[in-house]
Amino acid sequence: MMTSKGYEWEYPFPTYESRPVWSSDGSRLLFISEAAQALLIADAAGRNLTQVTAGDFWTAEWSPDGSKIAYIRHMPSDTEEQFPKTYSEIGIISTATNQPLFVLHQERNLDQIEWSHDSQLVAYSWVDHIGLTKEIRAIDSEAVADYLLVAGFDLEMGVWTPGGEAFLYALNNVAELFDPDAYQFRTVSRDGTDDQRVIETAVVRIGALTLSPDGSWLAFTGRTAARAYQQVFLMRTDGTELHHLRPTLADEFHPSWSPDGSRLLVWKQTGSAWIDLFADVIAELHSVPIDGSASTVLLQDIMGWNLYPDAAWRPGTR
Numbered sequence: 001m002m003t004s005k006g007y008e009w010e011y012p013f014p015t016y017e018s019r020p021v022w023s024s025d026g027s028r029l030l031f032i033s034e035a036a037q038a039l040l041i042a043d044a045a046g047r048n049l050t051q052v053t054a055g056d057f058w059t060a061e062w063s064p065d066g067s068k069i070a071y072i073r074h075m076p077s078d079t080e081e082q083f084p085k086t087y088s089e090i091g092i093i094s095t096a097t098n099q100p101l102f103v104l105h106q107e108r109n110l111d112q113i114e115w116s117h118d119s120q121l122v123a124y125s126w127v128d129h130i131g132l133t134k135e136i137r138a139i140d141s142e143a144v145a146d147y148l149l150v151a152g153f154d155l156e157m158g159v160w161t162p163g164g165e166a167f168l169y170a171l172n173n174v175a176e177l178f179d180p181d182a183y184q185f186r187t188v189s190r191d192g193t194d195d196q197r198v199i200e201t202a203v204v205r206i207g208a209l210t211l212s213p214d215g216s217w218l219a220f221t222g223r224t225a226a227r228a229y230q231q232v233f234l235m236r237t238d239g240t241e242l243h244h245l246r247p248t249l250a251d252e253f254h255p256s257w258s259p260d261g262s263r264l265l266v267w268k269q270t271g272s273a274w275i276d277l278f279a280d281v282i283a284e285l286h287s288v289p290i291d292g293s294a295s296t297v298l299l300q301d302i303m304g305w306n307l308y309p310d311a312a313w314r315p316g317t318r
Contacts, residue, residue, distance in 0.1 A: 019059055019310050023066050026315035030069065032057045039071060044314070052098055058088075059112065063119035068101065068141060069093045070122045072110045090124055092141050102144055112157040116164045121190065123149060123167055125157040133157060136169060138192065149192045156206050161237060162215025165190055168198070168237060170206040170220070185239060199239030205230070208254055211237070212261040217290070219245070219255040219264055232266055234290065246292035259315045264288050266295075267311075285311060 017040075020031045029042045030052070039052040039060055052060075052069060060071040075087035088110035092102040111127040120142055126135040133155040139146050149167055158169030166187040183206060185198040203222035210219050218235045232245040232252045245255075245264065256265040270282045285299040 019057075020312045021060065021062055022312055022314050023062050024064055024315060025066065026317075030060055030062055032060060039069070052093060052095075055089075058110070061113045061115055062095075063115050063141075064117055065119040067095055067119060069095055070113050070115065070124075070139075072113060072124065074109070075105070090122075090139070092122065092139065102139060102141060104139070104146055114157065114159055114167075116160045116190075117162065118164050121160070121164075123157070123160065125155070136167065136188075138167075147192055150186075150188045150195055156209065158209045159211040159218070161187065162211070166194075168209070168218070170209060172204070172206055185235075199235075199242070201242065203233055203242070210255055210257060212257050213259060214261055217261070219257065221252060221255065232264065232288075244292070245288060245290070246295075254311070256311055256313060258287075258313050259317060262290060264290060265298075265311050265313065
């Protein structure tokens, strides 16, 4: 129990499981266990747990072919400085042997992972102390090499294009909030040598990029000058047909595609903690058709501190 400014609350997740990721065939579920301090795999029924490796993990992802798992974990500092340096480890593990194929320690805060469709490359992001992405890098799991894809002031981690020849990401210029020239979708070639603009957009604070299963649509979150709320948008990967999924008078978060690409899971915030920092936030998990028609509410709960549990579609379901 914690107390501040006259408020008292219980931290909602003292120990928890997070970041669920299904294997491509839907038979196994990878997740992080806070209680066990480990990466675990369960069968589709949530039983037969096996430990992949131990540690304090931030995120982990299956490779599309299921042969490898990439992970990021944050390492404790070995100093007692008031503002100690952040250390992270990114690694790739063979699912056949549970043995590491690649491990890299960095004196920086690593954040997100994205596998290429051929299961060869892992893109990952470096975030600075105020949460701005400064670099997107890649690891070649076959050549066992780490290299820079793109560097900038405020990048948004993206996705590999359907053919795997380039990485699609967003550029946010926070200094120019509603300047359309300041917000762009860009692609950088697989080897990091050719960086090109796809489209400039009036959508600002772009985030949470996710590609449809067939590679034809990109879903992401953002804001416009006309609407203060964070909304989910859809766009073709070539920058055409940019539109709202459904304009709403509420903030939306974390879009996730159904396996058949016909729907998105979207968290909708129906309360606000901006007026009262410690107020409860009512969150709803919606299943939304991509044509923006009426959604189905799957879950409604009070999420203190703006915490949203991870949601993942199981392959073969809708």
